[in-house]
Amino acid sequence: MQESANYQKMLEEVEGIVRSITSPDIDLDRMVNQVERGYELIRLMRLRLDETKTKIDQLHQRYESKES
Amino acid sequence: MSLYYVLSETQILVKGKTYPYREKMRLLGAQYNAVDKSWTVTHTPENLTIVAELCKSVGGGAIKETVFTPERTASVSSSMPTTLSTFKTPTLSPQESVALETTADVPQGFSIAELMRQAQLAIAQSFPRSLWVIGEIQNIRFHASGVYFQLADSKEGGSQSATVTVNATLWKSQLRDLERKFGDTLKEILQDGFRVRVLADLTLFKDRGQLSLQIQSIDPNFTKGSLALQREKLLKELRAKGLDKQNKSLPLTPFPLKVGLLSAEDSRAKSDFIDQLKVYGFAGEVIFRPCQMQGEATLKDVVSGLKFLQEAAVDVIVMTRGGGSAADLRWFDSREIAFAIAECRVPVVAAIGHHEDVCVAEDICFQREKTPTAAADFIISVFSRTRERLDQLLLALDKTLNDRVKLFDTYLMGLMEKMRAAAQAQLSDQRRLTDQAEATLELNWQRKLLGWAGRLEQIQSALSRGLDLRLEKERALVERAGVTFGRSLDLRLQREESMLDKASAALQARSAMLIDKFEVRLREAVKDLRRGAQDATRERELNLQRFEAIFKQNDPKPWMAQGWTQLFDERGLIKESSQIKVGQAVKARLTDSLLKLTVNEIEAPRKGES
Numbered sequence: 001m002q003e004s005a006n007y008q009k010m011l012e013e014v015e016g017i018v019r020s021i022t023s024p025d026i027d028l029d030r031m032v033n034q035v036e037r038g039y040e041l042i043r044l045m046r047l048r049l050d051e052t053k054t055k056i057d058q059l060h061q062r063y064e065s066k067e068s
Numbered sequence: 069m070s071l072y073y074v075l076s077e078t079q080i081l082v083k084g085k086t087y088p089y090r091e092k093m094r095l096l097g098a099q100y101n102a103v104d105k106s107w108t109v110t111h112t113p114e115n116l117t118i119v120a121e122l123c124k125s126v127g128g129g130a131i132k133e134t135v136f137t138p139e140r141t142a143s144v145s146s147s148m149p150t151t152l153s154t155f156k157t158p159t160l161s162p163q164e165s166v167a168l169e170t171t172a173d174v175p176q177g178f179s180i181a182e183l184m185r186q187a188q189l190a191i192a193q194s195f196p197r198s199l200w201v202i203g204e205i206q207n208i209r210f211h212a213s214g215v216y217f218q219l220a221d222s223k224e225g226g227s228q229s230a231t232v233t234v235n236a237t238l239w240k241s242q243l244r245d246l247e248r249k250f251g252d253t254l255k256e257i258l259q260d261g262f263r264v265r266v267l268a269d270l271t272l273f274k275d276r277g278q279l280s281l282q283i284q285s286i287d288p289n290f291t292k293g294s295l296a297l298q299r300e301k302l303l304k305e306l307r308a309k310g311l312d313k314q315n316k317s318l319p320l321t322p323f324p325l326k327v328g329l330l331s332a333e334d335s336r337a338k339s340d341f342i343d344q345l346k347v348y349g350f351a352g353e354v355i356f357r358p359c360q361m362q363g364e365a366t367l368k369d370v371v372s373g374l375k376f377l378q379e380a381a382v383d384v385i386v387m388t389r390g391g392g393s394a395a396d397l398r399w400f401d402s403r404e405i406a407f408a409i410a411e412c413r414v415p416v417v418a419a420i421g422h423h424e425d426v427c428v429a430e431d432i433c434f435q436r437e438k439t440p441t442a443a444a445d446f447i448i449s450v451f452s453r454t455r456e457r458l459d460q461l462l463l464a465l466d467k468t469l470n471d472r473v474k475l476f477d478t479y480l481m482g483l484m485e486k487m488r489a490a491a492q493a494q495l496s497d498q499r500r501l502t503d504q505a506e507a508t509l510e511l512n513w514q515r516k517l518l519g520w521a522g523r524l525e526q527i528q529s530a531l532s533r534g535l536d537l538r539l540e541k542e543r544a545l546v547e548r549a550g551v552t553f554g555r556s557l558d559l560r561l562q563r564e565e566s567m568l569d570k571a572s573a574a575l576q577a578r579s580a581m582l583i584d585k586f587e588v589r590l591r592e593a594v595k596d597l598r599r600g601a602q603d604a605t606r607e608r609e610l611n612l613q614r615f616e617a618i619f620k621q622n623d624p625k626p627w628m629a630q631g632w633t634q635l636f637d638e639r640g641l642i643k644e645s646s647q648i649k650v651g652q653a654v655k656a657r658l659t660d661s662l663l664k665l666t667v668n669e670i671e672a673p674r675k676g677e678s
Contacts, residue, residue: 014615021622025617025641028634028657033416038619042612049605056601063594 006049014041070128070388073119074196075111080119082107083196084128092122103267104197105284131193173238184274191279195270196286202265205551206233214239215258219266219281236268238283243380250288257291259398265290299401302428311410312432318415321383324447325352328377328385328414330370334356336438337390344444355380361389361420366399373409378414384447385412387429387438388419397421400429409433419443628659635665645670 017038021031071084081105084092090107093100096115098107110116123129178186203219215238220231238246238258246254257264268281306312327345331338342354357376359369370387377385399405400420406428409416414433419442421427430436437443633656635642642648648667656663 011611018618020614022618027636027641028624031622032657035619035623035625038615042616042619045608046612049608053602053605056598056605060594060598 006047010041010045014038014045017041070126071123071668072128072131072192072196074131075116076600078111078113080109080111081196082109082119082123084192085126089122092118094384103285106197131196180277181274184272184277187277188272188274191270191272198267198269199270200265200287201281202263202290203234203235204231204263205258205260206231208260212240214243217258218259219264234279234281236266236281236283242283242285246256246286253288254286257286257288262291263294268449276381295398295401299428302401302403302406303431306406306410306428306432311407314414315412315432315434318413318434320450322450322457322576324383324450326381326383327352327354327447328380328382329354329356330359330373330385330387331356331389331440332361334391335361337361337388340390341386341388341419341440341444344388344441345447348444348448350444350448355382362399367404368400370399370405374408374412374416378412382414384415384417384434384450386419386440386443386447388416388443389421390440397427400427402428406432417443462649625659628657633657 017034020026021034021038026034071082071086071089074081074083083104086093086105086107090100093107093109096109096118098109100107109119120130162406201219203221204220206220208215210215217236218233219236220233243254243508250257252495265287266281266283267285267287268283271280271282272278273280303312329338331341338356345354355377357373359373360366374385374387397420400418409418410430410432417435417437418430418433419437419440420430421438426436435446437446476511635648635656637648637652637654639647642654648654648670650667650670652667654665654667656665
């Protein structure tokens with residue numbers, strides 16, 4: 001639950017960064033920082049997704065082995 | 069007043085203003101008569117000459133018409149016939165006669181002064197000595213010079229209020245003499261409304277032509293007797309009507325806790341009475357009714373006060389006054405107060421004077437006490453007497469009860485003795501009868517026992533036989549019932565087992581079918597779950613890819629790596645040359661640092677460049 005909430009927060013932050021960098025008057029320094037932060041957040045979120053997929057596969061396999 | 073003398077065969081009586089000439093009278097061997105204040109001198113030619121000259125020298129003279137009897141004391145009341153002679157034609161002197169002859173035509177008559185002088189002389193001749201006069205005092209006034217009042221009589225044939233009066237004066241010197249002689253009695257007598265008997269000289273004030281009595285002495289016994297007579301008359305009337313003992317005969321409650329007090333406001337009598345009650349710790353209530361206890365208002369106040377306290381339902385009324393003037397006691401000899409007390413339905417205790425004389429109110433009241441304190445003592449004594457009476461009754465009751473108890477005790481002892489004797493006799497009889505009965509009973513009992521024993525043996529053998537038969541029958545019945553019951557039980561069990569088997573098979577089939585269904589659903593659910601999870605992660609992955617594409621698209625690093633940058637100052641991004649001026653400070657970001665620049669020149673755009 002905590003992880004879900006963190007994922008959701010990270011998603012909201014990424015959306016905010018996207019809105020910010022598409023603005024025409026954004027400062028270059030700020031834009032560089034924002035983009036860096038966006039990449040970092042996406043990396044963390046991807047890791048979280050990969051972990052989730054692995055966990056789902058493991059649960060399914062455990063279920064299948066019990067049934068058989 | 070001048071000096072006058074009256075002649076008899078043996079004596080000369082000198083009267084009038086004799087005090088300045090008392091020494092001369094003594095030299096003549098005269099004797100003083102204190103009653104009428106005259107001097108008696110032996111009738112000799114020498115004495116007569118001396119007395120005549122003395123009287124003449126002060127404007128007096130001889131009185132010839134009055135018969136003088138030396139042994140008799142003058143006593144003339146206002147109602148007595150007087151010896152006043154009729155006026156004579158004035159005797160004229162030789163000089164006056166000459167004058168009259170020369171004025172023969174002028175009508176003759178008395179001048180007022182002459183008339184007064186003749187009247188004064190006539191009065192002096194008619195009343196040569198002091199006389200006793202009886203009348204009622206009215207309008208009395210006490211002054212430094214003496215006491216002034218009027219003596220009055222009811223006018224004959226007139227109404228009750230119509231009176232005939234004469235002025236009277238008691239000079240200060242006479243007043244002092246009388247006070248020395250009679251003491252406080254004089255003050256008691258000299259009051260309006262009192263009838264008095266006074267010894268007085270009748271004189272005429274020439275200036276006003278007014279008769280006046282100069283009081284020389286007073287008879288207190290007359291006034292006291294008169295008051296006593298009135299009092300006795302009132303008491304007689306009360307006795308005749310049976311009212312004199314009416315208040316005395318009223319019952320006095322043994323606990324007079326509600327006391328009505330009739331006294332003057334703020335008087336010593338009131339405080340003395342209440343203080344004395346407090347000394348004894350009187351626990352009751354005192355209802356005080358203020359009233360005048362002296363003066364004209366006394367009658368009205370006392371009568372209304374008695375009525376008020378009766379209506380207040382007091383147990384006893386105390387009517388009290390302080391010392392005060394003994395003369396004020398006369399209000400309590402009045403008819404109004406006497407009848408009010410007689411008709412009062414509450415016992416009245418009177419403490420209205422310390423004097424020896426008892427007034428009517430005190431005479432007919434329930435109880436007379438001398439002082440307010442004594443009245444309070446009387447109230448307290450009622451409680452004491454009640455307590456004593458109760459103590460006596462208690463003792464008497466105790467004694468009576470003791471006597472009765474002793475009597476009953478003796479009677480009971482006798483009864484007990486008789487009962488014991490009777491009981492012993494009865495016991496002996498009973499014991500004897502009991503012994504006989506016991507012997508008879510035992511004999512009968514043994515017989516009965518023998519009979520019962522035989523019967524019991526018969527019953528026992530019969531019972532034994534009957535019981536054996538019965539047991540055999542019951543046993544056979546039980547065996548038959550057991551066989552029947554076993555058979556039916558087996559059948560029943562078989563039926564039940566068959567039903568259970570059927571139900572079990574049906575239940576098993578139904579369960580298997582349901583389990584199959586649940587398994588199918590479960591597999592589908594697992595598939596759905598996996599698919600859903602994969603879809604969700606894929607969707608998020610796609611989102612991430614989209615965000616990544618956006619970041620790649622907006623990332624300035626690639627074009628900065630190619631040498632591109634932005635100019636900006638403290639106001640923000642600089643896009644056009646119009647935003648800057650020569651000499652202005654601007655900044656530019658490189659991939660590894662920040663450049664701070666100054667504008668040296670601004671070239672105008674060349675043709676073809678936008």
